[in-house]
Amino acid sequence: MQDHDKSGIYKLICKTCNRAYIGQTSRNLTFRYREHIRYIKNDDPQSSYALHNLQNIHEYGSLKDTMSLLKPIHKTSMLIPYEQLLSQTFHHNRNLIPEQNCGEQNPLFLLATALHSHLPTTALNARSAQTSPDLATLELT
Numbered sequence: 001m002q003d004h005d006k007s008g009i010y011k012l013i014c015k016t017c018n019r020a021y022i023g024q025t026s027r028n029l030t031f032r033y034r035e036h037i038r039y040i041k042n043d044d045p046q047s048s049y050a051l052h053n054l055q056n057i058h059e060y061g062s063l064k065d066t067m068s069l070l071k072p073i074h075k076t077s078m079l080i081p082y083e084q085l086l087s088q089t090f091h092h093n094r095n096l097i098p099e100q101n102c103g104e105q106n107p108l109f110l111l112a113t114a115l116h117s118h119l120p121t122t123a124l125n126a127r128s129a130q131t132s133p134d135l136a137t138l139e140l141t
């Protein structure tokens with residue numbers, strides 16, 4: 001199965017400024033792409049992607065060139081959390097179109113950030129665990 005026939009989280013790039021819109025669909029990417037383009041053609045900004053293109057007079061590209069699957073998802077309940085996580089990541093890296101509101105900080109995003117900053121602590125814990133058998137030996141002698 002091609003990526004464009006799958007459901008999940010996708011990235012749709014603006015052809016003019018190269019910034020991304022992050023979306024989710026429980027159907028497939030091709031269907032969703034056609035919807036975004038129809039909003040633009042009808043001057044009806046029902047998505048932030050359409051709003052971005054209409055407001056800034058930016059161009060959209062072809063499905064093949066501008067839309068890609070970021071994460072295939074089958075479980076409908078996982079669509080929203082992953083959409084938030086990925087749009088916040090793109091926003092954090094300043095690659096998201098400004099029209100897209102990526103919402104409040106997602107717990108998964110905070111967890112991902114926390115796991116990174118806690119790496120040195122984990123290393124310290126591992127070292128103290130190694131030294132404890134030595135202490136036990138000292139007490140015996």
Ligand SMILES: [Zn+2]
Pocket residue numbers: 014015016017018019052056058059
């Ligand atoms: Zn743009």
